[in-house]
Amino acid sequence: MDFNIKLMAWSFVNFLALLYILNKLLYKPMLQMLDDRKRTIAESFQQAESARQEADRIKGQYQGQLAEAKKEAQEIIERATKMGEEMREDIVKNAKVEADRAIKQAHTEITREKNQAVAALRQEVATLAVLAAGKVVGKSISVQDHEKMVKEFVDEVGDLPC
Amino acid sequence: MFGSAEAAQAHGGGLISDWGGMYLTTAWGVMALLVLIAVLATRNMQKVPSGLQNVVEFLIEGMYNFLEGMLGPERVKKYFPLLMTFFLFILASNYIGLLPWVGHEGPEAGGIGKYIPPTANLSVTAALAIIVFMSNHIFGLLTHGLGYFKHFFSPMWWMLPLNLIEEVVRPVSLAMRLYGNIFGHELVVGSLLAMVPYFVPVPIQLLGVLTGAIQAFVFTLLATTYIAGATEKHH
Numbered sequence: 001m002d003f004n005i006k007l008m009a010w011s012f013v014n015f016l017a018l019l020y021i022l023n024k025l026l027y028k029p030m031l032q033m034l035d036d037r038k039r040t041i042a043e044s045f046q047q048a049e050s051a052r053q054e055a056d057r058i059k060g061q062y063q064g065q066l067a068e069a070k071k072e073a074q075e076i077i078e079r080a081t082k083m084g085e086e087m088r089e090d091i092v093k094n095a096k097v098e099a100d101r102a103i104k105q106a107h108t109e110i111t112r113e114k115n116q117a118v119a120a121l122r123q124e125v126a127t128l129a130v131l132a133a134g135k136v137v138g139k140s141i142s143v144q145d146h147e148k149m150v151k152e153f154v155d156e157v158g159d160l161p162c
Numbered sequence: 163m164f165g166s167a168e169a170a171q172a173h174g175g176g177l178i179s180d181w182g183g184m185y186l187t188t189a190w191g192v193m194a195l196l197v198l199i200a201v202l203a204t205r206n207m208q209k210v211p212s213g214l215q216n217v218v219e220f221l222i223e224g225m226y227n228f229l230e231g232m233l234g235p236e237r238v239k240k241y242f243p244l245l246m247t248f249f250l251f252i253l254a255s256n257y258i259g260l261l262p263w264v265g266h267e268g269p270e271a272g273g274i275g276k277y278i279p280p281t282a283n284l285s286v287t288a289a290l291a292i293i294v295f296m297s298n299h300i301f302g303l304l305t306h307g308l309g310y311f312k313h314f315f316s317p318m319w320w321m322l323p324l325n326l327i328e329e330v331v332r333p334v335s336l337a338m339r340l341y342g343n344i345f346g347h348e349l350v351v352g353s354l355l356a357m358v359p360y361f362v363p364v365p366i367q368l369l370g371v372l373t374g375a376i377q378a379f380v381f382t383l384l385a386t387t388y389i390a391g392a393t394e395k396h397h
Contacts, residue, residue, distance in 0.1 A: 004285040007182040011189065011280065011289035018193050018251055023243040026200035030222050031242075033207050040209060 126153045182283055189280035192254045225249060225382075232386050241389055244297060248290065249382040255281040256344055256374030259351075260367060281377075282348045287341040291333035294385045299329075302392030310392070336384060343377045 130149050203218035211219050225246055230238040259279035280286040302310040314325045347370045354363040 003288070004182050004283075007185060007283065007285040008289045008292075010186050011286040012293065014186075014189055014193060015247070015251060015290060015293055018196065019244060019247040021193075021197055022200055022247050022250065025197065026204060026218070027222070027243045027246060029204045029207065030219065031226065033209075034219065034223055034226075037209050 122154060122157060123150070126150045126157070129153070182285060184278050185280045185283045185286055188258060188278055189255065189286065192251065192258055192280065195258075196250055196254055221250075222246065229386055233390050237390070237393055241297075241301065241386075241393075244293075245382050245386055245389075248294075248385055249378050252281055252290070252340065252381050253375060253378035255279050255286075256370075256378060259344065259348055260370055260374070279344055279348060281340055282345040284337060284341040284345075287337040288333075290340070290381070291337035294336055294388060295329075295333040298332075298385075298388045298392045301389055305393040305395070332384075332388060336381060340377050340381055343373055347373055 127146075127150060130146055130153070134146075199214070199218065203214045207215060226238065226242055229242060229245055232238075233241060256279060259282065299310075302313075306312075314322055314329075316325075347366070351363050351366050351370065354366060
């Protein structure tokens with residue numbers, strides 16, 4: 001085994017030169033790039049995470065708004081129902097009042113009509129009675145007498161309940 | 163080398179073989195190849211890699227992460243270029259021997275090839291081992307100052323001779339291991355080629371693919387262990 005100092009020295013220098021060149025050409029740029037890539041990936045993950053959080057937040061917000069809207073809609077429906085109910089009651093009440101009034105009016109009308117009819121009937125009955133009496137008596141009665149008698153009769157009968 | 167002087171003489175050479183110039187030529191070829199790959203891989207680098215950039219990235223990132231596991235995130239930044247260069251240079255040197263136009267060591271084939279894997283020469287591996295040795299102690303000194311020498315006296319002062327022997331044995335074993343494996347492989351392939359030029363050397367060549375990667379990795383791993391030990395903050 002011959003050991004060659006010259007070759008060894010050359011190899012020594014060679015290696016250091018290669019170390020220098022590769023460090024400059026390969027390791028530094030590539031490790032730098034790998035580092036950059038690592039950072040980019042980390043950033044992307046971070047961005048994705050923050051985007052997810054933002055999405056969650058917005059989703060929560062929308063859900064809140066939706067729930068609120070639902071509640072509001074429910075309230076509106078309830079209010080409308082209540083209003084409808086009130087209106088119905090009002091209308092029914094009004095109708096009852098109107099009906100009562102109509103009935104009362106009808107009653108009074110009837111009473112008045114009845115009274116009128118009774119009065120007319122009395123007059124007629126009296127006249128007929130006087131006529132009949134006249135026939136029975138055999139002489140006619142003058143108009144004055146007749147009216148006087150009717151009046152007396154009516155006054156007399158008027159107090160009677162009919 | 164074994165037989166190479168005789169082989170060179172037999173081929174009427176001696177001009178390049180006498181001091182191992184062919185190893186140097188091949189080493190330059192390996193370096194040129196590595197630099198070419200480096201340039202091609204880093205030219206127009208993309209955040210989403212493809213092709214050559216992907217392959218080189220895989221190597222660099224894989225080795226970086228592996229060394230980070232041994233050295234920690236701080237030291238790996240400092241020592242990565244040196245260790246990665248060991249790995250790349252040794253790997254490329256070992257694999258260059260698998261190429262068909264690169265000659266092999268051996269009784270018959272010795273003088274044929276002008277190009278021989280640089281790592282099949284002890285002078286080359288010794289240079290690499292010396293760089294490991296030097297960088298290991300320089301990094302230790304830079305980290306611990308003069309206190310670095312304390313570890314030669316640990317655990318007991320009378321362990322100094324043993325510690326010194328260990329420090330010498332480390333680079334010697336590094337150089338011998340790498341040289342022995344690659345040279346042995348080349349020698350076997352060369353002998354087989356001389357006997358049976360076809361098919362028979364193929365399994366050995368395949369083994370060379372494995373050996374080349376393993377030896378490059380082992381060298382880098384041991385260098386990392388030495389540097390990690392020397393620069394560890396243990397007190």
